[in-house]
Amino acid sequence: MSTETEAPVVVSVDLGARSYDIVIGPAILGSAGVEIARRIPGTRAAIVTDANVAAAHLRTLRDALSAAGIGHEVVTIAPGEKSKSFATLQDTVDAILAARLERGDTVIALGGGVVGDLAGFAAAIVRRGMNFVQAPTSLLAQVDSSVGGKTGINTGHGKNLVGVFHQPRLVLADTAALDTLPPREFRAGYAEMAKYGLIDRPEFFAWLENNWKDIFAGGAARVEAIARSCRAKADVVARDEHEVGDRALLNLGHTFGHALEAATCYDSARLVHGEGVAIGMALAHRFSARLNLASPDDAERVEAHLREVGLPTRLSDVPGGLPDAEALLAYIAQDKKVARGALTFILTRGIGQAFIAKDVPISQVLSFLEENLAP
Template sequence: MSRAPISETMTAPVTVGVSLGDRSYDILIGPGLVAKAGAELARRLPGVRAAIVTDANVAAHHLEAFQASLSASGVDAQPIVVAAGEKSKGFDTLQEVVSGILEARLERGDAVVALGGGVVGDLAGFAAGIVRRGMLFVQAPTSLLAQVDSSVGGKTGINTPHGKNLVGVFHQPQLVLADTDVLDTLPAREFRAGYAEMAKYGLIDRPDFFAWLEKNWQAVFDGGDARVEAIAQSCRAKAAVVARDEREAGDRALLNLGHTFGHALEAATGYDGSRLVHGEGVAIGMALAHRFSARLNLASPDDAARVEAHLSAVGLPTKLSDVPGGLPGAERLLTYIAQDKKVARGALTFVLTHGVGQSFVARDVPSSQVLAFLEESLRP
């Protein structure tokens, strides 16, 4: 598939299409989309009613404006506000959301709108996928991580004590509205965490994009055209993979670069966002994946050093010792890795690399090699 060129300037908003036959949808990216949300829903889903699932933090900043936009276009919407944080991605909060949707008397042809970050999107999308055996779903991601990753592709779900995202469904949205203005309200830490997912696309198979980020990351953080460009490039990368492999039967697994290590770290810290948020786990995981690849003589140590240098430059953690509060031993970490949903019949699967932009899926990775690498990585 041809790729849009990386440019230094662009006019926003832009549209990125996700091609899935009769379930295709658009990702709209640019400023001011919260104000346009009602018009977009009324035009694309005429007569729809909605539940707006959001969290307390996002509600304080954006719910009033978002609901006003829907109301102005004649879209009746009922807000459902949940507690902020990863711990809301569980059965108790799912039941709360499902009850709110049913109490609003919404029908199968109505929509669940996720106004929030990855937690809200995963939670609301799962609810949309199971209530009345499948309702319409709209993503309005308010974090960088959600705009470039979790809002695109239809993966929804919740966590359990056994691991992250182990219960869920594939349920594609009808529309994604990525308002780049709302990112200005993010704490710096959350923006950096989302940037890790953005860098991931360059490290998978777009080395030119990674090089562009090395040069332009500060402009992406500052906002404007560079931010829109980077988000659009990330969404194009993910949309292309999703179109080829919607249900992660093949090369969609490449999108898990850094995630097998990262999810294990999140589980090891009890999903405590004060210690580690998802994007930080992914950043450490990507650095580990490149170092592990070098240890296995699959890639040059220079590539691992380059990746670590860039992630460190933007303020992301890259080492196990960067996780505050300490971690359990290597054997316990390996247990979390073995529980990850990317394990098939007990064999460990990792996304490894032959260099920047040359990632591949490695199956049947010996657990003894992973254990030795973890022991080495945990040493001061």
């Protein structure tokens, strides 16, 4: 378990005048009012959260805001990926407007990636852009979705196809909040953490292989792993804020993963985002080996580690079955990593050697899916 005596770690995202801090450590929610008031003086706030997170953490945040003199309203949504919808976005926007918040006020996202993506999108479009603060309570959100300014919702056509870039003013990553996560959700977040090592930090992946048990147990390695992950993402975002270049590398595993999420109708009982990413990363490494880009040994090493921590790595690990290869390919083709009809994947030449592969032949993807769907 995390201890409240650890000093917070601050990671900066360098975007010039729009730079912001990621404050990482235990009991950060308890100082949220002070941190926000220092950066956005005189603000009022709307806290967007879901029912599950509210039960565990809302009182701590509300008390912190009240102690700092920050007036606030609460908008509570249903938990789960299905809340990333036009209907829930409309309800959230209406609630923020009903609270009579102004452009200089703040939307605070208290929750995981779903809450952060939805609340950030609402903050971006209400009054043409309000201040936004991320208070991520899941591991996945702390190491990935809360950093970088991507916001959005899903549609029947696919995941995150409607949204905007809207950077937060501050990210408050309370590592003690992770102690309340179900083990499955923590494992799902770990997949995004492993991703940074697999992209371009092989030494970090090796470190994770040796320290994952301490990370899961809440030891000192947890804060270090989150901070290293945030630095990795911050570096990429600073170079390529709007994903016109190498920020696309952060999508390692996501093209396959998003297709699986769509194919399971975003049913979290069957598959959550981090599990889709884990399967997607294993597939990306196996596909790279099949194309003779990387050694099969690397694919086996990646799969072995993900399995060791309890993550799924194969299509057969998705409960309830999947549609055929043609249908999965259709979901892949709808994914936003497609440009002018050409399939784009993040592939690898080895652990820590990911690259953007454009114009990947559809026939090769189809045959690879068929092989991996076979019993």
